[in-house]
Amino acid sequence: MVLRIYLVGGFNGGSGRTLTAALLAYGLHLQAHPTMLVRQTYEGSVSTIDPIETTLPLPCCDLMLPAPYQLPADLTAGLVTTIHGADARFTMALMERATAEIGSDGDVVVDLCCHERALNAAAIRDAAVILVPARASVPEIDWAVRSISYIRDTQRYRNTPVATLLATIAPESERVRQMALLGGMLRDCDPERDLIPGEPADIVVDVPFLDAASLTALLDERPIWRDPQLIERCRAFAAAVAVRADRCMTMLTEDADDL
Numbered sequence: 001m002v003l004r005i006y007l008v009g010g011f012n013g014g015s016g017r018t019l020t021a022a023l024l025a026y027g028l029h030l031q032a033h034p035t036m037l038v039r040q041t042y043e044g045s046v047s048t049i050d051p052i053e054t055t056l057p058l059p060c061c062d063l064m065l066p067a068p069y070q071l072p073a074d075l076t077a078g079l080v081t082t083i084h085g086a087d088a089r090f091t092m093a094l095m096e097r098a099t100a101e102i103g104s105d106g107d108v109v110v111d112l113c114c115h116e117r118a119l120n121a122a123a124i125r126d127a128a129v130i131l132v133p134a135r136a137s138v139p140e141i142d143w144a145v146r147s148i149s150y151i152r153d154t155q156r157y158r159n160t161p162v163a164t165l166l167a168t169i170a171p172e173s174e175r176v177r178q179m180a181l182l183g184g185m186l187r188d189c190d191p192e193r194d195l196i197p198g199e200p201a202d203i204v205v206d207v208p209f210l211d212a213a214s215l216t217a218l219l220d221e222r223p224i225w226r227d228p229q230l231i232e233r234c235r236a237f238a239a240a241v242a243v244r245a246d247r248c249m250t251m252l253t254e255d256a257d258d259l
């Protein structure tokens with residue numbers, strides 16, 4: 001068996017990566033999978049006390065994205081991109097850390113930083129599932145669409161399809177409007193369905209939405225994780241990610257066979 005890596009990433013800050021990663025990790029943990037949550041840090045990132053790490057009842061740790069390779073100045077731009085794209089040092093360190101913590105058959109959820117290098121070709125290739133959170137405002141949806149387009153473009157170029165989902169974060173009352181915006185923007189940037197072969201809704205999964213009281217309780221480091229409703233929602237979230245990821249992989253491989 002192997003460790004399954006769930007990357008939660010995207011290029012804009014404040015998009016919901018940390019909370020989405022925690023809710024998914026908790027859902028996987030509730031399905032009795034050995035699960036670990038890893039927060040990716042980078043040189044110069046601000047070190048904070050994380051209320052999720054201190055309250056979530058499963059192994060959590062920080063792991064640094066290594067500094068980029070120092071390359072000779074006379075390399076061509078193409079070669080530099082290839083070398084940085086193939087840099088798998090973070091994934092190797094991740095596997096080593098996770099194997100020591102939860103063994104070699106389990107789920108590792110990674111809360112990526114929003115640095116471009118966090119989603120290089122090697123990280124994308126080695127993931128089992130990639131989730132890009134999308135909050136409800138137009139700029140946030142726009143960023144999520146750009147992020148998912150970049151990720152799918154990298155997969156297509158390198159022929160390394162990986163289930164890539166949009167994790168939508170919105171209160172119930174906003175979901176229809178959010179989905180309409182998302183669908184419209186996805187189709188605008190991919191009119192020929194080269195990047196996303198099926199319908200936008202096929203790659204969307206709703207993240208459990210926390211109300212203001214739960215968010216405040218979490219920030220106060222109160223253990224929100226014992227709430228039976230939250231337990232049920234996280235379990236359902238992890239199950240929905242598995243179903244959507246399977247469907248997405250089927251779509252991507254059928255599409256690749258058709259080419």
Ligand SMILES: Nc1ncnc2c1ncn2[C@@H]1O[C@H](COP(=O)(O)OP(=O)(O)OP(=O)(O)O)[C@@H](O)[C@H]1O
Pocket residue numbers: 012013014015016017018019020169207208209210211215
């Ligand atoms: N599931 C959710 N339910 C309700 N609100 C959410 C949810 N996820 C994110 N948010 C809102 O979005 C804010 C940012 O979320 P989060 O800290 O997870 O994003 P991030 O991408 O990790 O940000 P950063 O760039 O600071 O690391 C939260 O403080 C919260 O207000």
Ligand SMILES: [Mg+2]
Pocket residue numbers: 017018019111
């Ligand atoms: Mg964060």
